[in-house]
Amino acid sequence: MAISLVQKYNVPGPRYTSYPTVPYWDDSQFSVAAWRDTYIRSFRESNTSEGISLYIHLPFCESLCTFCGCHKRITKRHDVEDTYIQAVLKEWALYCDTFPETPNIREIHLGGGTPTFFSPENLELLINGILSRANRMDNYEFSFEGHPNNTTRAHLEHLYKLGFRRVSFGVQDYSPVVQKAIHREQPFHNVAKVTFWAKEIGYTSISHDLVFGLPFQKLEDVIDTIEKTKSLAPHRLSFYSYAHVPWIKGTGQRGFKDEDVPKDQKKRQLYEVGKMMLEKNGFHEIGMDHFAIEEDSMYTAFHKGKLHRNFMGYTSSKTQLMIGLGMSSISDSWYAFAQNEKTLEDYYARLEQNELAVFKGHLLTDEDLIIRRHILNLMCRFQTSWTQETFPEKDIIIAQLREMEKDELVVMTADSITVTEKGKPFVRNICMAFDLRLKRKAPQTQLFSMTI
Template identity: 70%
Template sequence: MEISLTQKYNVPGPRYTSYPTVPYWDEAGFTTEKWTASFQKAFSESNSQNGISLYIHLPFCESMCTFCGCNKRITKNHAVEEIYIKALLKEWSLYCRLLPEKPIIKEIHLGGGTPTFFSKNNLEQLINGIFSFAFKAEKHEFSFEGHPNNTTYDQLKKLYDLGFRRVSFGVQDYAEKVQKAIHRIQPFHNVAKVTFWAKEIGYTSIGHDIIFGLPFQTIEDVVDTVEKTNSLKPDRLAFYSYAHTPWIKGNGQRGFNEEDLPKDAEKRKLYEIGKQLLSKNGYHEIGMDHFALQSDSLYKATQNKELHRNFMGYSSSKTQLMIGLGVSSISDSWYSFAQNTKSLEDYYQLLEWDQLPVIKGHLLTDEDLIIRKHILNLTCELETSWSDESLYFKEFPTVLLDLKEIENDELIVIEDHKISITEAGRPFVRNICMAFDLHLKRKSPETNLFSMTV
């Protein structure tokens, strides 16, 4: 029996927000001292030119969403806000002490958890505290994630006044049965309200995150969600495949049974239907899983071949150094990665001892850096080239052999030292990247590590 391309290529694989992916980091060769030297080198190369980026992880949520894989702490006790902000600013001060001059911050992203768990006054204290040690870049891009149920007008206004111009709201799906299964009950009215508030205040890029492949989700549900989304006309959309990884996320992804999830071709059809509707309403597909109107900076970056991808997702601007603040945050100097402890208690303790809360990382080899560039090219520009000798590596002939079947399936075109992903190949970008992933090839995982690629 002939199988579909979706069935053929729907295998476990990384999402490639980094290369090497976290499970393949060489932790034995990493030390905090080596990370310190790496980010100092990156800072000296980038601060005066492009500035740096900050990712700030705000982990608190008032309730558990069973689709979520983020590092979070569930609590209704808002007294935790001030303690955590004090710790974040302590961590930031430790980094700034290691720098020869004041950093220039080009990008800030507040992620979670639920950033809008925090009051407007505490968010203001956090951002003002960050800039007591830093300058704001002239063309800065500040963004945050908002929960439609608890984002207030005052929070939106305060963050706007502090320089934020981009906000993304987690929608997921509007069907009541789906919302109950993932424990994320939020009426369309709540999403509409915060979207209109953000437009009224003046945000220039408003995003919605929606997910396909959720439990009990049908084509009718996706159509309804996309049509409601179109009626609000956000500037950009993330239309993600649900990553079912209960072996990592424990009880947080066991609020429903495996058989409740749409599979393979059924799941992919949810995406194709959603994509068609979005296209009809003026949205253009960007990289993997993203869509934007022509007026949005993400679309313009794509047209100008300036799209970038890192642990914060897709970005219309690029900095070499990204420092992650907060529990579980990941930093990136281009030459190395470093991740903070995932334990909130350990995070507080290490800062109390005046230590950076970094517990693991990876120093990129010359080979890693070359392959990282190819994977960035594929995920951002849907093509890559090795006509420049600096982008060639000795295993390249093997990579091309591994891509032969993908080429035969007309998902890529290989010619003139160049690989281009076809329109039919867009759903399989992760599979194409896997052909370049030498760490994955050299040591196939013996246990579940990754979600399905399609």
């Protein structure tokens, strides 16, 4: 009996917001001094032409969502806001003091945690502090993640005045049963309210985050969620596969049993029906997990071949240098990755010593840079080529791709591959064919979520 593609390819695998992926970073060659050399090199190469991106991690949440895999600190005490903002601004100052000239900012993204845990006034203080040491590029793009339950009109208005035009609201699913299981109970009314406020104020790109494969989620739940989403007419949305990784996230994802989570063909059906509904309603698939209407900048970037992917996810423009500020943030100079301390206490302690809060990282080798380019091409453009290019284990990679070609997931020429429509849901698996570090050292423990 022939096995299905889902059975064949549903294996643990990375989401490829970087290559090498974090578990395969080689920390032995890394140092803060080496990191400084790479980000200054990248700054010199790109600050004038394309600017830099900033990801600012705001980790506080008032309650724990059990589906979440982010680094966060649960508290209802809002007196933590000022201390954290001052720490982030100090970290930014440490970077700015080493830059050879004033940075030109192309992108700022506020992620979390829950950015709207912070008051509008404190968010304004944060952004003004960042911009006091920087210039904005003419085509800058500022965005933030908002929780529908605590995003106020004042949040939206304050950030709009500071130049924010993109906002993403976490929806996940509208089923009360699912919401209770993931400890994220928010009525449709709350999502509708903040979406309409954002439109009235003038935001030009409003996104909703949806998740399939959540505990107790049924097909009718996905259909109902997408019907409700359609009625609010966001400009783009993500339709993520729930990453069930309780061995990493501990008690947070143990609020339900493993058997409560849809798997394999049942989970795949949730995606296929959801995708069909989205495309029927004018949303076009962009890269992996993302959809946008034709008027949105992400759609334009995808069709112009300018879509980029980094630790912020997909972005509509590429910057070579991305600086991550805040607890657990990851920075990317293209030549190296660096991650900040993962706990507030360690993060604060490093800054009190007037040190960058970086605690680990990876310096990319020439081989890493080649493989990184191919994986980025596949994730952002569904194709890549290697004309006259050699890299280790090329024959093994080609053989694995040939097997995928037999399954009609890719179309191959002598020096290129293109992902087919049938293959798009398996793009993580296709990227894994190029992942030399994963091939050379298979994980001995569970590291990644399932690809399907």
